[in-house]
Amino acid sequence: MPDASESFLAGLARHGGRPALRGESGEIAFDRLPEAVAACRGVLESVAARRVALALDNGLQWALWDLALLADGRVCVPLPGFFSPAQQAHVLDSAGVDTLIVDPVAASASAAVFPGFVPVAPGILRRVPAQVPALPTGTVKITYTSGTTGQPKGVCLSAAAQLAVARSVARIGEAGAVERHLGVLPLATLLENIAGLYAGLLAGACVELLPMRTIGFSGGGGFDPARFLQTLHARRPHSLILLPQMLLALVGAAEQGHAPPAGLRFVAVGGGQVSARLLQRAEALGLPVYEGYGLSECASVVCLNTPAARRVGTVGRPLPHAALRIADDGEVQVRGAHMLGYLGEAPLADQLVAGEWLGTGDLGHFDDGFLVLHGRRKHQFITAYGRNVNPEWVEAELVQQGPIAQAWVHGEALAENLAVLVPRRADCSDAELDAAVAAANAGLPDYARAGRWLRADAPFTPANGLLTANGRLRRAALAAHYLPRSGADGAASCATFTSFSDEIDT
DSSP states (O other): OOHHHHHHHHHHGGGTTSEEEEETTEEEEGGGHHHHHHHHHHHHHHTTOSEEEEEOOSSHHHHHHHHHHHHHTOEEEEOOTTSOHHHHHHHHHHTTOOEEEEOGGGHHHHHHHSTTOEEEETTEEEOOOSOOOOOOTTOOEEEEEOOSSSSOEEEEEOHHHHHHHHHHHHHHHHHTTOOEEEEOSOTTSHIIIIIIIIHHHHTTOEEEEOOHHHHTEETTTEEOHHHHHHHHHHHOOSEEEEOHHHHHHHHHHHHTTOOOOTTOOEEEEOSSOOOHHHHHHHHHTTOOEEEEEEEGGGTEEEEEOBTTBOOTTSOOEEOTTEEEEEOTTSEEEEEESOOSEETTSOOOHHHHHTTOOEEEEEEEEEETTEEEEEEEGGGOEEOTTSOEEOHHHHHHHHHTSTTEEEEEEEOTTOSSEEEEEEESSTTOOHHHHHHHHHHHHTTSOGGGSEEEEEEOSSOOOTTTTSBOTTSOBOHHHHHHHHGGGSOTTOOOSOOBOOOOSSOOOO
């Protein structure tokens, strides 16, 4: 058993008979956790598993298999359910996966969905992969990032890096007396896996894991705010990790008179840029919301606001395991817990261990030790008047307006920035959208404002190629669809476009 994993699992024993994991099928106490993990380890050994993909919904089984793989030092490859079949096949093949763990009830169907795998035990499928790519030494997890272009990219992580992040986050949970954490993001995402599951267990909290349909998610982009809020009220967690859109649903409901769920003590929000005004609205409601920042290449979280050190409009100060600096060109660079390298590329461990900094591709600056993000360097555009604008900033302000569900902003070499808007309701009028744009613009400098807007006739989704599987805008695809139709002379203030006829496959 690797040292980092051994220390992690042994440390959980101090929590005794308190509940550690809870799901639809029951709960497991901390003092019974080693036994449950050992049973999974025995199965892995019996089938000679080496590289194992988890194709499971959130629940006790996902957590137990993940902990067993961590304990044994076998390679865990989370397989996101929100990936398309083609993306899932890419993950399995590029990582050289030999073992697939699925819901035992759906094992026969899974064998048909994943060609080449055959059942060898309940819920366990095996194959001999066509190729087994070399991995950086120490790799125990390959997490795939769903980028804005191309196939997902594998990030190789060690146990030590993952657990360093988990320990930093756990200290915050312990200080805030968090006893119940509800996982509302897929465990296949590194953020919930490390900052939710691992950190929650380290802090002695009971981590509750429910199927994503119960939380309100379906597929890659379907989200039911009403079901999400019902689950929060029913489960009454102390802590959550939310995406910005989920926070907006919570804040919007509270502003309409629906009381927030009782008991919330720490709500982390990340995964995308959050409007400062949305955070201010949450603060006015008394919601304990704390924005953070991280990336897969750094094993998830690197900065986080906390009850002891919080500044709205920033993503917090660096956590104890990480050091940050701003390069001359404004890029945020990180040193500390980091990836071992990208799958299929040269390992980075030697260079980074030697003290080199990892570039994040994000732009930012420090304000009294708190990191303020400006957006992605590669997404920045330059207006016709020579002003640099990061579109994520403007998009975050637009989507926190009630009538706007999604927004894409473009202004490269344009005299007026263009926004393409997806309304939150089908019956939303142009006048409502126009007022929402004006409200967002009121808080922006003139060079960043949306001077023109266009109504999209359909939401941005993975199915039509305008959104990645994990919810990021495919900017090149949006530009290809909308810019030719936008009217270069800027005469129209708004327009409705016909359905896409050239949808892009994910």
